[in-house]
Amino acid sequence: MAYSDKVLDHYENPRNVGSLDKNDPQVGTGMVGAPACGDVMKLMIKVNDNGIIEDAKFKTYGCGSAIASSSLVTEWLKGRTIEEAYAIKNSEIAEELALPPVKIHCSVLAEDAIKAAVADIKAKQAAKVAA
Amino acid sequence: MQSTPINYFKLFAIAEQFELDVASLESNFRKTQSANHPDRFVSAPASEKLVAMQLATLANEAYSVLKSPAKRAKYMLEQHGIDAIADTNTAMPAEFLMQQMEWRERIEDAKMARSITELDEIASELKLETNSLINKLHELLDIKKDLASATAVTRKLIFIDKVCADIDQVIEQLDD
Numbered sequence: 001m002a003y004s005d006k007v008l009d010h011y012e013n014p015r016n017v018g019s020l021d022k023n024d025p026q027v028g029t030g031m032v033g034a035p036a037c038g039d040v041m042k043l044m045i046k047v048n049d050n051g052i053i054e055d056a057k058f059k060t061y062g063c064g065s066a067i068a069s070s071s072l073v074t075e076w077l078k079g080r081t082i083e084e085a086y087a088i089k090n091s092e093i094a095e096e097l098a099l100p101p102v103k104i105h106c107s108v109l110a111e112d113a114i115k116a117a118v119a120d121i122k123a124k125q126a127a128k129v130a131a
Numbered sequence: 132m133q134s135t136p137i138n139y140f141k142l143f144a145i146a147e148q149f150e151l152d153v154a155s156l157e158s159n160f161r162k163t164q165s166a167n168h169p170d171r172f173v174s175a176p177a178s179e180k181l182v183a184m185q186l187a188t189l190a191n192e193a194y195s196v197l198k199s200p201a202k203r204a205k206y207m208l209e210q211h212g213i214d215a216i217a218d219t220n221t222a223m224p225a226e227f228l229m230q231q232m233e234w235r236e237r238i239e240d241a242k243m244a245r246s247i248t249e250l251d252e253i254a255s256e257l258k259l260e261t262n263s264l265i266n267k268l269h270e271l272l273d274i275k276k277d278l279a280s281a282t283a284v285t286r287k288l289i290f291i292d293k294v295c296a297d298i299d300q301v302i303e304q305l306d307d
Contacts, residue, residue: 031225031228031229031232032221032222032223032228033221033223033228034216034221035215035216035220035290037293038289038290038292040232040290042232108221112222116222
């Protein structure tokens with residue numbers, strides 16, 4: 001499999017690997033998996049009171065393209081609002097990393113991880129309002 | 132041959148069910164392979180050689196699918212028009228994914244610590260999980276015919292298979 005330079009760069013120097021405190025009310029967690037390849041991805045975002053993503057961390061067990069996709073989105077997420085984050089499309093990720101068709105599912109995984117993390121933080125915020 | 136795909140179970144004359152008749156599969160697979168062995172077709176016309184080769188290839192593929200519980204379940208679901216591993220479906224039960232992460236992290240730690248004991252321990256936990264999923268698939272596919280639940284279990288089994296393959300690889304690396 002010939003990886004693009006951008007994939008290799010993220011794969012060899014992944015940005016923002018790690019975890020945030022999952023019990024922090026400002027932290028949303030998204031966990032997704034791709035049965036096609038058995039990849040698992042965890043994305044955590046820290047959102048401030050203005051709805052801006054201050055920090056993002058990921059942990060991905062999978063192929064180079066899955067790692068690069070999640071590394072790339074953690075860079076993109078910082079400074080964006082959760083609405084902007086939610087609007088990120090897998091096609092943008094695939095295009096940026098020049099993913100071949102067989103690896104498109106890795107970018108789908110990253111998009112779904114963002115959506116899951118945003119849904120989690122929204123659920124936390126709603127629970128806080130209700131409390 | 133391409134136009135009408137041959138059912139893998141029928142190819143080996145075994146019942147189309149998840150609970151596998153291993154003895155019949157093995158013996159019929161060997162018969163097919165020997166009947167289509169290239170040695171038998173040395174002086175045969177090219178068209179016969181080609182057919183024999185295609186049948187041998189098909190039998191290999193069918194055998195490898197039926198032998199693996201995860202691939203067998205996925206194949207049975209495909210016969211019902213269900214794609215268990217569709218790209219668009221990345222939602223898995225949260226606790227299952229947590230467990231996956233945990234196994235992955237433990238494998239990573241054990242690899243760093245070069246602990247074959249810990250890797251063997253994780254492998255035996257995975258084996259237990261595999262067996263329990265296989266029992267569930269037998270119940271769901273053969274008895275209850277609950278394809279939706281069977282799809283969810285098949286997806287889990289594919290993940291577990293992948294972790295098992297990765298553990299084997301790590302153990303092999305450490306053994307070297």
